[in-house]
Amino acid sequence: MPRLIEYRQAIREALDEELARDPMVVLMGEEVAQYNGAYKVTQGLWEKWGDKRVVDTPISEAGFIGMGVGASMLGIRPVMELMFWSFYTVAWDQIINNAGMVRYMSGGLINCPIVVRGPANGGTGVGATHSHTPENIMASFPGMKCVCPATARDAKGLMKAAIRDNDPVMFMENTLLYGEKGEVPDNSELPEGELFIPLGVAEVKREGTDLSLIAHGRAVLTCLKAAEILEEEHGISVEVVDLRTIRPLDEETIFESVRKTHKAICVDENKPFCGVSAQIASSIQLHCFDDLDAPVLRVSALDSPAFYSPPIEKLQLPYPDVIVAKALSIC
Amino acid sequence: MAAAAKTTPKHADAPINKALTRDDKIKLFRQISRIRRFEQISLKHYNAGKMGGFLHLYIGQESVAVGCVSLMGPNDHVITAYRDHGHALAVGMGMNECMAELFGKKTGCSKGKGGSMHYFAPDKNYWGGHGIVAGQTPLGLGLAYGLKYKGLKGAAMCFMGDGAVNQGAFHESLNLAALFDLPVIYIIENNGYSMGTSQARSSSYTGCLAQRAEGYGIAWEQLNGEDVYEVRARVQVAMERAHSESKPTVLEIATYRYYGHSVADANHKKYRTKEEIERYEREHDPILIWRDHMIKEGILTDAQATEIDQEAFKEAEAAAVFAEKSDWPDPSEIFDDVYWEVDNQTVASQSGRHFFND
Ligand SMILES: Cc1ncc(C[n+]2csc(CCOP(=O)(O)OP(=O)(O)O)c2C)c(N)n1
Ligand SMILES: [Mg+2]
Numbered sequence: 172m173p174r175l176i177e178y179r180q181a182i183r184e185a186l187d188e189e190l191a192r193d194p195m196v197v198l199m200g201e202e203v204a205q206y207n208g209a210y211k212v213t214q215g216l217w218e219k220w221g222d223k224r225v226v227d228t229p230i231s232e233a234g235f236i237g238m239g240v241g242a243s244m245l246g247i248r249p250v251m252e253l254m255f256w257s258f259y260t261v262a263w264d265q266i267i268n269n270a271g272m273v274r275y276m277s278g279g280l281i282n283c284p285i286v287v288r289g290p291a292n293g294g295t296g297v298g299a300t301h302s303h304t305p306e307n308i309m310a311s312f313p314g315m316k317c318v319c320p321a322t323a324r325d326a327k328g329l330m331k332a333a334i335r336d337n338d339p340v341m342f343m344e345n346t347l348l349y350g351e352k353g354e355v356p357d358n359s360e361l362p363e364g365e366l367f368i369p370l371g372v373a374e375v376k377r378e379g380t381d382l383s384l385i386a387h388g389r390a391v392l393t394c395l396k397a398a399e400i401l402e403e404e405h406g407i408s409v410e411v412v413d414l415r416t417i418r419p420l421d422e423e424t425i426f427e428s429v430r431k432t433h434k435a436i437c438v439d440e441n442k443p444f445c446g447v448s449a450q451i452a453s454s455i456q457l458h459c460f461d462d463l464d465a466p467v468l469r470v471s472a473l474d475s476p477a478f479y480s481p482p483i484e485k486l487q488l489p490y491p492d493v494i495v496a497k498a499l500s501i502c
Numbered sequence: 503m504a505a506a507a508k509t510t511p512k513h514a515d516a517p518i519n520k521a522l523t524r525d526d527k528i529k530l531f532r533q534i535s536r537i538r539r540f541e542q543i544s545l546k547h548y549n550a551g552k553m554g555g556f557l558h559l560y561i562g563q564e565s566v567a568v569g570c571v572s573l574m575g576p577n578d579h580v581i582t583a584y585r586d587h588g589h590a591l592a593v594g595m596g597m598n599e600c601m602a603e604l605f606g607k608k609t610g611c612s613k614g615k616g617g618s619m620h621y622f623a624p625d626k627n628y629w630g631g632h633g634i635v636a637g638q639t640p641l642g643l644g645l646a647y648g649l650k651y652k653g654l655k656g657a658a659m660c661f662m663g664d665g666a667v668n669q670g671a672f673h674e675s676l677n678l679a680a681l682f683d684l685p686v687i688y689i690i691e692n693n694g695y696s697m698g699t700s701q702a703r704s705s706s707y708t709g710c711l712a713q714r715a716e717g718y719g720i721a722w723e724q725l726n727g728e729d730v731y732e733v734r735a736r737v738q739v740a741m742e743r744a745h746s747e748s749k750p751t752v753l754e755i756a757t758y759r760y761y762g763h764s765v766a767d768a769n770h771k772k773y774r775t776k777e778e779i780e781r782y783e784r785e786h787d788p789i790l791i792w793r794d795h796m797i798k799e800g801i802l803t804d805a806q807a808t809e810i811d812q813e814a815f816k817e818a819e820a821a822a823v824f825a826e827k828s829d830w831p832d833p834s835e836i837f838d839d840v841y842w843e844v845d846n847q848t849v850a851s852q853s854g855r856h857f858f859n860d
Contacts, residue, residue, distance in 0.1 A: 296554020
């Protein structure tokens with residue numbers, strides 16, 4: 172029997188296992204301890220690990236994220252929760268200038284093994300300020316790493332890699348995925364005794380021969396739905412590549428797929444201007460120019476701030492029909 | 503929370519309260535009742551799945567917004583956080599547009615674009631409705647700066663929660679307010695909790711939160727918010743300071759929210775006791791207290807007060823019908839209100855590409 176658990180529980184397991192493995196790991200953020208987390212990701216961890224390892228902070232993102240960055244310079248491994256990734260703007264300077272730049276500016280003398288995690292998504296009717304998807308922004312700074320898991324399994328394995336990584340890792344979850352169940356093997360079933368997925372390794376989530384859909388985060392699930400429709404209704408065989416990590420980026424898996432299918436659509440919930448898909452499209456045209464039978468297309472969030480009204484906001488994010496229509500335009 | 507002594511007659515006798523006519527007092531009762539009823543009806547429809555996102559209810563705190571807003575003259579302004587329905591109705595926004603916004607309809611005050619946390623009415627000197635904790639605090643300062651720059655005698659009342667006092671932006675604002683002598687009034691609505699975190703677990707301070715102002719050389723006061731008389735009497739002092747001296751004030755007003763942080767807050771009876779909530783509802787309810795004043799002063803009979811409350815209830819129900827019947831925004835509106843120049847089709851909008859959908 173495969174073990175099905177929620178995405179949030181998968182992350183929780185990774186946090187729990189890392190707390191057990193390394194006494195330097197500390198979880199911190201607003202409501203992560205006594206309240207069990209605004210989205211219940213950290214449920215039960217404060218009870219199990221106590222005040223020293225799981226810490227509630229006041230609403231002071233610049234202060235506590237910066238504190239985490241400073242502590243990481245001394246070898247602490249803070250895993251900081253932003254209740255919404257959208258609040259990164261309050262801690263912008265600490266994340267970008269301090270976590271992101273100190274290694275370079277110190278000529279490699281200092282490094283920041285910090286993880287900043289939380290949900291980064293639109294689609295929940297919380298308005299423009301709470302619906303940011305900053306993976307493209309974070310990944311645009313050399314020195315930063317950025318992870319966007321789409322499934323429970325990936326969320327667990329990648330979180331463990333993120334915590335053990337010696338560079339700052341921006342880990343972006345999704346409130347719409349927290350309740351999604353996925354197959355996550357129990358540690359006892361694994362030869363290594365744990366689930367560990369290295370950063371910088373994409374995964375082909377569905378194999379196909381006619382078209383590559385390249386996505387990350389929740390857009391992967393949207394692509395899988397679109398792929399089914401394209402297969403069933405149009406006889407088009409679609410491959411879905413899940414980037415999993417935005418930076419480091421597994422370009423080889425993307426290129427391999429495109430060399431096979433000769434057509435690519437990059438799908439993301441980023442805004443289109445300089446979004447993740449823009450970077451990928453640029454890389455594909457550079458490295459796979461002769462393999463392409465059609466221009467590389469993109470499907471991103473519509474180019475406006477998030478609209479509150481639920482039925483309208485749904486239209487702002489990629490949904491299967493849009494991807495299907497795009498695919499049909501080149502297949 | 504941490505409410506001080508019950509209102510003494512002194513507050514009712516303050517000149518600003520003595521100046522209230524019978525009609526003024528009835529109007530205050532009507533307002534306070536309308537806010538309560540509006541939110542009760544909105545809660546019902548939120549629970550029925552008619553709204554998206556969050557719904558942060560102001561129920562229990564109504565006297566603060568109503569009391570403060572009742573002091574506003576033509577050049578006084580208001581800005582607040584996401585718990586913004588009370589302030590919006592108090593400044594005169596209509597129930598229909600506010601309810602329709604919650605339903606995400608085209609007829610909403612922000613055309614369905616902002617939702618519960620983002621009400622705005624600049625024509626009523628009401629500048630929102632802000633979702634980022636303390637994000638509004640420098641904006642309040644900016645309103646005060648604008649007033650002073652334009653040579654207007656006014657004040658900017660900037661409301662915030664007890665959890666917001668720990669954001670850097672607020673501290674930077676305090677320093678600027680004092681340094682530049684700006685007529686801003688920071689009103690900390692202290693309901694004792696920021697989400698599930700009590701004041702004691704989130705803030706370090708001497709005396710009270712407002713006392714932090716001392717370090718910046720800013721006048722401060724702590725008061726009880728359950729009685730409109732007290733709110734008016736004591737906030738008026740800060741208003742005068744802003745108007746006549748162009749000086750800032752930090753006020754900490756003790757209040758209480760009966761519901762969870764948002765309706766989705768399933769824990770709200772875990773981090774505080776049922777007894778605590780019931781005690782506030784019973785002994786410190788702003789509506790009961792004002793109603794009591796009205797009856798004792800012979801301004802309203804019990805029956806008349808009930809009638810006003812029932813009118814408020816009906817108005818809220820009608821607003822929900824209005825919201826329900828209203829149209830959804832049209833998808834074509836997604837790209838409206840992004841750029842002023844584009845919306846107004848100016849020359850500036852003609853050069854360069856503004857939107858990047860394909
Ligand atoms: C910068 C930022 N951090 C965190 C949040 C999430 N959040 C929203 S309200 C809130 C609690 C604020 O409490 P308080 O200031 O006391 O206001 P109250 O809700 O009691 O009115 C938190 C943590 C946010 N919206 N913005
Ligand atoms: Mg509070």
